[in-house]
Amino acid sequence: MRLPWGLEEEFIPATVYDALKHVAWLKKGRSPARETDLIQPVAEGTVNDTLPHLPRVVADMVRLQLLSGARPGEICALRPCDVTRGTNGVWTYRPASHKTEHHGRERRIFIGPEGQSVLGPYLDRDAESYCFSPAEAEAERSAARRAARQSPMTPSQRMRTAKGRALRDRYVKDTYNRAIARGCEIAFGMPEELRYAGRTVARQKGLTEDQQSREKERLQAEAAAWRAKHCWSPNQLRHTRATAIRERYGLEAAQTVLGHSDPRVTEIYAERDFAMAARIMQAIG
Numbered sequence: 001m002r003l004p005w006g007l008e009e010e011f012i013p014a015t016v017y018d019a020l021k022h023v024a025w026l027k028k029g030r031s032p033a034r035e036t037d038l039i040q041p042v043a044e045g046t047v048n049d050t051l052p053h054l055p056r057v058v059a060d061m062v063r064l065q066l067l068s069g070a071r072p073g074e075i076c077a078l079r080p081c082d083v084t085r086g087t088n089g090v091w092t093y094r095p096a097s098h099k100t101e102h103h104g105r106e107r108r109i110f111i112g113p114e115g116q117s118v119l120g121p122y123l124d125r126d127a128e129s130y131c132f133s134p135a136e137a138e139a140e141r142s143a144a145r146r147a148a149r150q151s152p153m154t155p156s157q158r159m160r161t162a163k164g165r166a167l168r169d170r171y172v173k174d175t176y177n178r179a180i181a182r183g184c185e186i187a188f189g190m191p192e193e194l195r196y197a198g199r200t201v202a203r204q205k206g207l208t209e210d211q212q213s214r215e216k217e218r219l220q221a222e223a224a225a226w227r228a229k230h231c232w233s234p235n236q237l238r239h240t241r242a243t244a245i246r247e248r249y250g251l252e253a254a255q256t257v258l259g260h261s262d263p264r265v266t267e268i269y270a271e272r273d274f275a276m277a278a279r280i281m282q283a284i285g
Contacts, residue, residue: 041240042232050232054183055137060118061176065234067115067285068093069241069258072234074109076171081127083111083119090278090285091116107259110278112285130170137179138167177233184231194223249280257281 006012047066051059065075074095084092093109111119122131168175185195193200197219201212238258246254257277 039233039235039239041243042236044240046232047237047240050180050183050187053186054179055141057132057134057137057140058171058176058179058183060122061132061171062180062234062237064111064115064118065237066241067118068109068111068281069238069245070109071238071259072173072176074107075234076130076132076173076176078119078122078131079128080123080125080131083123086278088278088282089113090282091119092278108277109259110257110281110285112281112283115281115285132171133167133169134171134175135167135169173234180234181227181231185227188230190223190226190230194219194226197223245280245284248284253277253280 006017044066047062051062054062061075064070065072068075070093074093077095078093079096082093082096084094086092089112091111093111095107095109119131125131171179184190197216200219201207201216204212204215207215242254242258245257257280
């Protein structure tokens with residue numbers, strides 16, 4: 001909970017708010033609190049190696065995010081009605097809600113020619129529906145599996161196929177992240193016994209319940225270590241884009257394109273910043 005908001009909504013009394021303002025911040029390495037690592041960019045070569053192993057819809061989300069520098073949630077929430085096709089060769093995506101809107105800042109994501117080639121086919125749908133749909137990805141995956149079948153489906157398989165799974169009408173950050181992780185597992189050869197730890201243990205005969213539990217924990221720990229080394233997240237794509245823009249155009253350009261909040265920037269400079277961001281994305285987006 002943000003303290004000022006909690007005070008405004010009367011969730012905490014003013015005396016508590018005043019007292020908490022004087023509590024010192026935790027110092028790195030001086031408390032038992034877990035230290036979180038800084039998000040690092042992911043190499044574009046690693047992304048390219050992963051793309052062939054992602055559903056087409058997810059692969060296009062990755063491509064668009066890498067080109068635009070958008071946040072994962074912004075890519076997931078993209079709708080045709082949020083996109084304006086400009087006459088200057090740059091499209092503008094204005095998210096319906098965004099991370100810094102409570103500061104009164106407008107968020108504009110500029111999409112250049114490469115990003116337009118990725119996004120364009122997804123705009124030909126109902127204006128308020130989401131561009132990137134898990135149901136669409138699942139339908140394509142199921143069609144590919146049916147085409148690759150070597151034997152006819154059994155009645156029970158046909159029944160399960162007809163019933164289908166209840167899927168969201170859009171990806172969210174967690175499902176987007178999981179889809180990428182699954183692609184990494186395939187792309188970089190995660191061992192089957194780690195990828196399916198539960199099945200691996202179930203196939204082992206003669207183990208007591210306690211032995212099964214310990215073996216499953218061991219495999220899950222090894223799987224977590226493997227994923228930490230080989231899997232990347234959509235948040236890293238944004239940092240990859242920021243690094244590239246900063247190296248080529250400078251820090252201010254990276255802050256502007258990625259929509260970083262800075263209270264020192266006044267409204268006077270807003271239109272200048274948006275124009276600069278549009279020029280950059282026209283050239284590299």
